[in-house]
Amino acid sequence: MMKKRIFSIFVFAAFLIGGFIYLDKIYRTKERYVNTFEDFKSLAEKTSIDIVFYGSSMSHTAYNPLVINHFTKAISYNLGSDALRIPVSELIFKKSLEYTKPKLIIIEVHESSIKYPKDDNIKGLQLEVLDFVSNTDFDKIKFVKQNYDNNNFLSTMFPLIRNHTKWYDFNLFDFDKRKKVNTSRYFYFGGHYGLVNPIDEVKYYQYVDFENTPIKNNNEKELFTNKEKKNFIKFIERAKNLNIEVIVVTSPYLLARFNNNYFFDSIKKISDSLNVNYINLNNYYKDIGIKIDDFSDRYHLSEKGSIKTSKFLANYINRNYLLEDRSLEDHWKNIDQVYETFIANYGEIANQFFKKKLNFNLTENISIENVKIVKNRNKKDFSIKLNYPDDIKNKLSNYKMGVYVYPKKSDLKKVDAKRRESSRNHDQADVQLKDNMDVVNFRINTRIDNIKEIKLFLYNAKNYNGMIGNPLIINDITFN
Amino acid sequence: MLFNSIDFAIFFPIFFAIYWIVAKKLTVRNAFLLTSSYLFYGWWDWRFLFLILFSSIVDFTIGQKIYNATNKRVRKNYLVVSLLINLGLLGYFKYFNFFIDSFIHSFRFFGAEIDSFTLHIILPVGISFYTFQTLSYTIDIYRERLKPTKDWLSFFTFVAFFPQLVAGPIERASHLLPQFFKTYKFNYNALKSGLLLMAFGLFKKMVLADRLAIVVNEVYNNPTGHSGQDLIIATVFFAFQIYCDFSGYSDIAIGLSRTLGFNLMKNFETPYFSTSITEFWRRWHISLSTWFRDYVYIPLGGSRNGEYRTYFNLFLVFVVSGLWHGAAVTFIIWGAIHGIIIVVEKALSKTPLHINRNKLFPKIIFTAFTFSIVCFAWIFFRANTFADSLYIVKNLFNFNFEKWSLYNLGLPSHEFDFAIIVIILLLLFDAFHRKYNALKVMNKSNVIVQSLVYTIIVYSIVIFGIYGDNSVSEFIYFQF
Secondary structure (H helix, E strand, O other): OHHHHHHHHHHHHHHHHHHHHHHHHHOOOOEHHHHHHHHHHHHHHHOOOOEEEEOOHHHHOOOOHHHHHHHHOOOEEEOOOOOOOHHHHHHHHHHHOOOOOOOEEEEEOOHHHHOOOOOHHHHHHHHHHHOOOOOOOHHHHHHHHHHOOHHHHHHHHOHHHHOHHHHHHOOOOOOOOEOOOOOOOEEEEOOEEEEOOOOOHHHHHHHOOHHHOOOEOOOOOOOOOHHHHHHHHHHHHHHHHOOOEEEEEEOOOHHHHOOEOHHHHHHHHHHHHOOOEEEEHHHOHHHHOOOHHHEOOOOOEEHHHHHHHHHHHHHHHHHHOOOOOOOOOHHHHHHHHHHHHHHHOHHHHOOOEEEEEEEEEOOOOOEEEEEEEEEEOOEEEEEEEEEOOHHHHHHHHHEEEEEEEEEOHHHHHHOOHHHHHOOOOOEEEEEEOOOOOOEEEEEEEOOOOOEEEEEEEEEEOOOOOOEEEEEEEEEOOOOO | OOOOOHHHHHHHHHHHHHHHHHOOOHHHHHHHHHHHHHHHHHOOOOOHHHHHHHHHHHHHHHHHHHHHOOOHHHHHHHHHHHHHHHHHHHHHHHHHHHHHHHHHHHHHHOOOOOOOOOOOOOOOOOHHHHHHHHHHHHHHHHOOOOOOOOOHHHHHHHHHOHHHHOOOOOOOHHHHHHHHHOOOOOOHHHHHHHHHHHHHHHHHHHHHHHHHHHHHHHHHOOHHHOOHHHHHHHHHHHHHHHHHHHHHHHHHHHHHHHHOOOOOOOOOOOHHHOOOHHHHHHHOOHHHHHHHHHHHHOOOOOOOOOHHHHHHHHHHHHHHHHHHHOOOHHHHHHHHHHHHHHHHHHHHHOOOOOOOOOOHHHHHHHHHHHHHHHHHHHHHHHOOOHHHHHHHHHHOOOOOOOOOOHHHOOOOHHHHHHHHHHHHHHHHHHHHHHHHOHHHHHHHOOHHHHHHHHHHHHHHHHHHOOOOOOOOOOOHHHHO
16 A cells, blocks of 8 residues: 555656656747757857857847857857846856856956846846756855745746746647747857847937047946945856956947946956956947947947957957967868858848938928938838928828839849739839838838839828829949 | 745645644644644734634633533623624624715715714734634534533634635534544545645636636726626626635635645535525535524524514525625625525425426526526626626626627637636536546546646646736635
8 A cells, every 4th residue: 555655656746747847848938048058058069169258138249159260260159148147147157167168258248237137128038048047056046036026936937937828829849949040130150149230220320420429437436236246256256266267348339438437447447356358349449440330229239240349359369368279170160161151141141231311302391311221131121311390290191102113124033023024113112101200211122132223202191193292213222 | 825825835835744743742733733823824914813812712711601601691691792792803894884884875865964984994814704613612502512622722723723714614613623632643545635625726716716807807897898798708707706716715725624634514516506596505605504504594593483584584694694795785785686586496495386406408497597696696796886786787788799809808819718618627527526526536547547637737727827926816705
């Protein structure tokens, strides 16, 4: 009887534990970091990794392992993740040591990354990485207890509890939690998620003078608490105790000079006290060759900017650190082949664009100030800045904008097949204007690259009765 | 402390382990049970403990006094003191504001105005339950059906026994109190069946009751914003919500007690399969209906004083039962409806109009009819105000299907459909259990099947349960 009971308890426990492990895996959401960490493990199984990047999205967008590898002749990987805070970066550093011990780690820091997460959205983003850290890790438990509600403790620790409300979204047989990379937005390699699109029109003009903006220094307060400072120091010391070199880096970002800068000085002081190098790349715009188009938004470089920055950092590493030359190894060669293909296709990734200032009157009241067109493989992203008096603000929705794209002879066959069938020799889009709209942003799916002419005009949104006012014709469009 | 809370999930295993360590020593066990019960109860508000302690002291002392008094008048006086104190406390905490408001409204009806004043009185959780429980002790002693105990520790534990303290079943002293005079050996089968019952109770509460509550709250909090079909759906949903919520709690209480060696009375017996309201009350909240039968109906004369007096007694008992449920006119109306139907059924049972409900077709018709009446009465039970209940009754058949969707009642389509499926499964299970006793069937099946079923129940709660940041978590009957 006793044996039967023990057996039945054992069977039940097995079902319960097995069930939990299975369901906890199934109920994980598809996240980019799954791609990052799985590929990291896969690489670490094949070869040692010399350089690993840690930090937030300002790490994983800025530093491309393809470029780093090519110029340092080492093997690198980027373990950065969106909005990642220093304590969580340290946790994933600890975890990554189970797979490989790098020679050099590069910790990306900025004002927010040092601080504890306050916002629910930011707290949620930490979980993408925390899910890879064991629930028995005391530092993880401590971090969760400090930063998340007690009521949410279990949901923070276990994806099954966290995601159970979306039970209908999960396939009980789907263990693949890799997130499909949207290649029209990202270039992915080795944990690096390069942002393919350049900065939008509004921000472009807002920050175009970013290099010349004087640094603000009007706040003497330190931007982080003692506890937050200790976390940062602890991370560096952990690496140093393992004889791993450390570079602390701040990636280029547009707001660097618009925000208070005692932060950078504080980081420098701490780094110096720990005898590690700190490089604030916002002091090297000219050396890197960073321009406004090298940014994708206020905080992140575009892929174009990432290539320049990665190259600059690789050269910095070469000057200051002695890393093994692995260029004769097969793994390095295989990765470098990808680099060659990447650079060869750079034109597609670099987001060539066309820009023109105009001040053209479409109607008596509505004029176009400038037009920008970004070439994005088979898509053309338009940004058209409008000008109009205040009394027209709430009447814009009465209009639609017709956009015709005429190809040069060489690209006639690239016109959309259905249009060619109906004897039209252009691709087009119809864009509904909205009240109070300053900039009209839209996308045309067109394979036409060699554009002879673009025609822009307005018409009545409710009924097409021919164009209203004057059409804007732009000729000889060349993408830079 | 709620059964469906993290606090209880931590409390229970620790309590259970210590309980069985001390279980062999009666005094130590009871002391531990009492302390744990006070801890459980005080978790809501430590001030409540004074009340329950006072109630326990009063009835323990009065019980002795009643028993030791030789004079009948003196015995009666002591009983009256017990009634006054217990019902006085109940009246003060639960009904003070209600009676003041009713008093003022009735003066207003005659044109007089009195300054209203209400006290900010916190209703102690479970007061309606433990008050009735202790009253059963003094009343049974008065009736010479029970001898008082000199063991204050056992008595206090009987009053405060946490599994059934806050929402029943309302135990009779003659049934539960003697159980505290004995020690129990650990029983594996009792543990197994107790845990299964607890799991089933949690399933009913967290998977179904709390899910249906979303629709019920959506409609009943804004009845004027909903058409007849919504009001009907919400009312039917409420019928299942309150059943699953309350019977779920009872299952947890009974199952929990069983794991400790205690046997509580059954409180629900598939009530929605009743073919009459009379039968319904033999199956719904059995501990309360039998309490009212034994301590109100029978002392009023029961059916001993003629037909009309019987009808009056029945009606009065149900009105009082309504009042027990809440300090509002709607609860009184709810009770009155049941009272009227019971009286009508009693009257009809003596006439040739009485139909044999045991045959299949009449059984189905009468079950559906009884369910409809019960649902109709639930309108008054659930409505936030009397005006709301009138509105709902008037508009129950005021259908409007224009731009209407089943899935606009607070639950998205997959959740709504899931709720319907679970209701059907629950009814099928109840029908099966009514005939075959599901627990016996389970115990006959092999270990693998049993373990699989238990695992499915546990993970159904984890996956489909409504928990986390949720306003519907508390059991409905806690408000009584």
